[in-house]
Amino acid sequence: MSHIPDEWRRNLPIPDTTPLGFTAQDIRNQEPAFDKRRPLRPPGNAPNVVIILIDDMGFGGSSAFGGPCEMPAAERLAARGLRYTRFHTTALCSPTRQALLTGRNHHSVGMGAITEMATAAPGYTGIRPNSVATIAHILKYNGYNTAAFGKMHQTPTWETSPSGPFDRWPVGDGFEKFYGFLGGETNQWEPTLFEGTTPVPPPRTPEEGYHLSEDLVDQMVSWMRAQQSLTPDKPFFVYLSFGATHAPHHVAPTWREPYQGAFDLGWDALRERTLARQKELGVVPPEAELAPWPADAPHWDQLSDVQKRVATALMENYAGFAAHTDHQVGRLLDALTDMGILDDTLIFYELGDNGASAEGGLDGTTNELFTLNGMHDTAESVAAELDKLGGPESYPHYPFGWALATDTPYQWTKQVASRWTTAPSNEPIRTPPAVPTCSATAPR
Numbered sequence: 050m051s052h053i054p055d056e057w058r059r060n061l062p063i064p065d066t067t068p069l070g071f072t073a074q075d076i077r078n079q080e081p082a083f084d085k086r087r088p089l090r091p092p093g094n095a096p097n098v099v100i101i102l103i104d105d106m107g108f109g110g111s112s113a114f115g116g117p118c119e120m121p122a123a124e125r126l127a128a129r130g131l132r133y134t135r136f137h138t139t140a141l142c143s144p145t146r147q148a149l150l151t152g153r154n155h156h157s158v159g160m161g162a163i164t165e166m167a168t169a170a171p172g173y174t175g176i177r178p179n180s181v182a183t184i185a186h187i188l189k190y191n192g193y194n195t196a197a198f199g200k201m202h203q204t205p206t207w208e209t210s211p212s213g214p215f216d217r218w219p220v221g222d223g224f225e226k227f228y229g230f231l232g233g234e235t236n237q238w239e240p241t242l243f244e245g246t247t248p249v250p251p252p253r254t255p256e257e258g259y260h261l262s263e264d265l266v267d268q269m270v271s272w273m274r275a276q277q278s279l280t281p282d283k284p285f286f287v288y289l290s291f292g293a294t295h296a297p298h299h300v301a302p303t304w305r306e307p308y309q310g311a312f313d314l315g316w317d318a319l320r321e322r323t324l325a326r327q328k329e330l331g332v333v334p335p336e337a338e339l340a341p342w343p344a345d346a347p348h349w350d351q352l353s354d355v356q357k358r359v360a361t362a363l364m365e366n367y368a369g370f371a372a373h374t375d376h377q378v379g380r381l382l383d384a385l386t387d388m389g390i391l392d393d394t395l396i397f398y399e400l401g402d403n404g405a406s407a408e409g410g411l412d413g414t415t416n417e418l419f420t421l422n423g424m425h426d427t428a429e430s431v432a433a434e435l436d437k438l439g440g441p442e443s444y445p446h447y448p449f450g451w452a453l454a455t456d457t458p459y460q461w462t463k464q465v466a467s468r469w470t471t472a473p474s475n476e477p478i479r480t481p482p483a484v485p486t487c488s489a490t491a492p493r
Contacts, residue, residue: 055092061182061190063089089192091284097394098188098286099385101378102149103371104142104200104295107405109457110371114400115326116455117311117319118368120375122382126398134332138403140466142233143175143202145402146290150183150203150222157181163233164206175205177217185223188286194276196226198265199290204231215246224288228268235292237261237299238441255441260301262293266377270384277388284393289381293374296408296417296446298367300439305369312364315349315357316454317342323457333458340460346449347411356412356428359435363413363447366439405455407462409446417446 053063073079110116113123113132139145143163144155151158156172158181167175177183185195197219204217209231219227230241238255242248253259269289276285312319320339327333342348352360378398385391408417414426415434437443452462 053089058191061187063190090282091188091192095193095284097284097390098193099394099396100149100288101381101396101398102146102288102290102402103374103400104291104293104402105406105463106294106371106401107452107456107462108401108459109323109327110405110455111375111400114332115323115330116457117323118371118375120371120400122375122379123398123400125379125382126396130396132332136399138401140403140464142295142402146201147177147203150185150288151177151181152184153181160203164202164204165233167205177203177222183223185286185288187223189223189225192283194280194283194285195224195287196269196272196285197222197224197229197288197290198227198269199229200233200235200292200295201229201231201290202233211246213246218246220245226272229265229290230292234295234297235261236444237292237297240292260299260373262291262374262377265289265291266381270381273384274388277390291374291377294367294371296406297444298363298370298439298446299441299443300366300370300373302439304373305365305439307372308365308368311368312361316450317349319454320457323454327458337458339458343453343461346453349450353428355432359413359428359431360448360450362435362438363409363431363445364451366445367447367451369439404459404461404463404465405452406446407449407452407464409448409452411449413448414446416444418444420446
């Protein structure tokens with residue numbers, strides 16, 4: 050039980066107490082006796098807290114919400130806790146993450162756009178004000194150990210050099226431990242990694258079996274075991290933010306093989322199938338309808354045979370990537386179980402920081418950097434590279450149509466926060482944007 054009165058926790062850091070009375074010349078005559086300093090701890094029965102964030106996944110992407118990507122760890126948490134179907138987010142990475150970690154509207158914490166697009170305009174500076182604390186700050190100052198693993202993307206880009214300043218790096222955002230990367234994406238086979246503020250190489254090569262998602266969970270489990278061994282009476286807060294399922298969609302062929310042929314019917318059929326499953330699960334109301342299909346997006350039956358072959362291969366690869374990521378979450382849950390602390394841990398598993406990404410273009414690509422630089426792959430050029438799909442020699446992303454399908458039943462994709470369209474009656478209707486979901490291991 051904490052010895053600190055609740056009212057003292059209203060100002061953080063908690064102020065030091067001052068001794069009362071006089072100091073005696075002889076310690077044996079001290080009245081009242083000096084109170085020894087005790088370690089800072091949170092209020093009694095405070096749980097461990099784990100936030101797990103998946104990147105670029107739509108509402109209808111995971112099996113836990115009726116989608117095609119098998120994610121048993123998400124289903125496991127949903128079965129024990131709650132599925133949130135009105136969990137709103139922004140349409141881009143940095144704004145969602147800044148809002149998530151501060152509990153504030155993203156504009157009020159300077160992140161109206163991704164950090165790389167910061168301007169001098171209020172709300173778009175890319176700088177978290179010093180007047181705003183993060184969850185990690187608040188919990189650390191209340192006696193938690195704090196750690197972050199994976200993608201951050203909240204640090205102003207001009208502060209990411211070895212010169213800092215490091216106030217808005219994860220270690221300045223209240224995390225005592227950080228292992229991961231600072232940008233919007235990274236190579237999953239050969240990532241750019243930092244330990245604290247120090248650049249570090251990956252512990253293995255792709256040829257030796259390295260993958261970033263596996264490494265992040267390895268690092269997290271190792272840290273939690275050490276923390277629990279040294280201070281078992283002290284809870285922890287861990288933020289695990291995968292680079293997955295953001296492009297590049299990197300995963301070993303063994304993870305994509307189970308999905309061979311799973312998407313041959315195309316994205317139109319997948320939307321219908323996903324909506325039916327969502328109604329069975331109760332995550333959408335029975336009367337829910339699919340949002341209108343964008344006029345500029347081709348239907349499946351309008352594609353050539355080459356386009357279909359490329360599109361199915363890229364989606365099989367993405368589904369394997371999502372399943373592989375969820376498997377790492379399963380490993381984490383198993384580790385918490387082995388340590389005997391799963392029931393003492395509040396877990397938020399957020400299946401998407403924004404909607405599914407349309408950045409692969411109409412035909413998809415084996416090099417996402419093409420589209421980021423205004424260039425476009427063709428189905429024929431992608432088809433010639435399919436033997437490298439998902440491996441270290443590729444940098445793939447699926448076509449626009451799959452993003453629309455995995456955002457079912459919502460309209461549009463990542464980057465599009467809302468959309469006005471016109472009904473056949475010419476009366477304007479508004480359809481909601483794609484939103485992520487999360488599950489928790491404890492009731493509301």
